[in-house]
Amino acid sequence: MKFSMLPALVLSAVFLSGCVSAPQKPVSLQQDFWEKSEKIIGVVMTKVPELDVYLPGAGCLLCIAVAEANHTKLSKHVDTLQPEGVANLKAKLIEILTNKEISAVALNEELDLEKLPEYKSKSNPDAAKYDFSKFQKEHNLTHLLVVDVRRLGIHRPYSSYVPTGDPKGHFSAVGYLVNLSDNTYAWYRPVEIYEGVTDVWDEPPKYPALTNSYYQALEAGKDSVLAAFSK
């Protein structure tokens, strides 16, 4: 049998593209959400990540090694910064919801998304990626509010071996409210904050301007997570 490259390539492309899932689009809370029937909202957070220097774009192993070697002093300094107030987001959300006279329960467990069964819906693009139904059963909830802080620290883009921009303070999180009756997002908000330095950033050992940028990103990020519920 004669082997033809073209159909093989097309077939591979189709298979590979099938593996890429479209990112979840933001979902706004419906205006009358709070007025609708009684709700019991559980609030849970994933593990707060350790602060790091993120160097996306340094793709190959050698690129990563070179990029990391370039930022050893900065990494050392980033280790001294704190994720101030991130762990308190849960308590703040509970406070905001309680002030709205919504029953809100803080779930003490640390949510590990990897341990939840995956969930797929062909018809609903706002279906949650994981099956959260166990929270309804275990805690008698109508909704689950998840705060998943994914990255904290400093972000600097790379193209292989070469940085393509200055480092910036970085906060990355996603917050979502899952309607446990159908496992869909009633609200979904990705938060990506990058705060740059207005002039010089390379000031070892304390990097004052970049440190300021990190804390600016942190505060702006936390505010952004809370904002949807503060209105």
Place this chain on the structure above:
Amino acid sequence: MRQFLLFASIAMLAACTPPKNDAYTKYKKTDIQVTEHTPVVIEAVGQDKVMFLGQMIDAGNNSTKGAMLYPGATGEMFLASIITHAVLEKSMGNSAKSKLAEQSNKVLIPYASVLDNFSTKSLLQDSRALIHLDDRFDVIDGKTSSASSVVKDDQQSKQPWVVRSKPVYFMTQDEQAVILKNVIEIYSNKKQKKPIYTNIAEVISSGHAASKDASSYWLEGNPPRLRRESIELFSESIEIAVTDLLSKLSDSPDKEITFKLDQGGKTVYERGYFVAKNENRTTIRTLRGWLKSMPSESLIELSRAD
């Protein structure tokens, strides 16, 4: 191997991108003894007219959100960077930068009549009565002794200290507040080339209550409030810098926190620590050592390190 080393060196060097401005004002303080009746001259370097700019309009990139200029170290660079609002992202072309700067300055149009007649010389003259320095200093005029402070006999043998400032004012885009950024250098005598103190003192006016007609607020009175308030901000900036030089601010870097400030209707975050606080005004030191004085009520939230 040689090629790899060369390539790795280039990559390493590329990581240390050159600063956007060649330098910035670095906080420097020298411990120094001050004797009684030390004469001091206050100077302002800059153009004939007091420099006012519109606070930069948000360029739509969160990395410059709320950003304003950080003046450079040398006079020329300082002025040049102000004029071009050099803090904008590299991605913006020069024409885009100047367009944005031009657009930002439109906020000053209603105040042209005040600003056109506001000279640096009059700023110095009018602020003299408001500047209250440590008792050991006698503020004198550069050329003639002032009416308020007669030069004492022992002063005549003393070289006067020089407080040299480069004030730049910004009007916020919502016209709620005026912000002074003052680069201050202090010399213990006129001939000295290196200052004993260098810093930026930023002073934020008390924002007025939301009003539909902000310009009438700033233009009210004779002289207009904009001028009066600018003079007060200048006096405050000189006072806090001299107080800092004399180590009379309560520095406690271990109590570093993030401040959330309401600056002209805009939320601004700054990391630093308290150095002075009273009923009306709070002064913080930023991580670079710069001083920032603001109305106490504009601090809307604090996030403590603990």
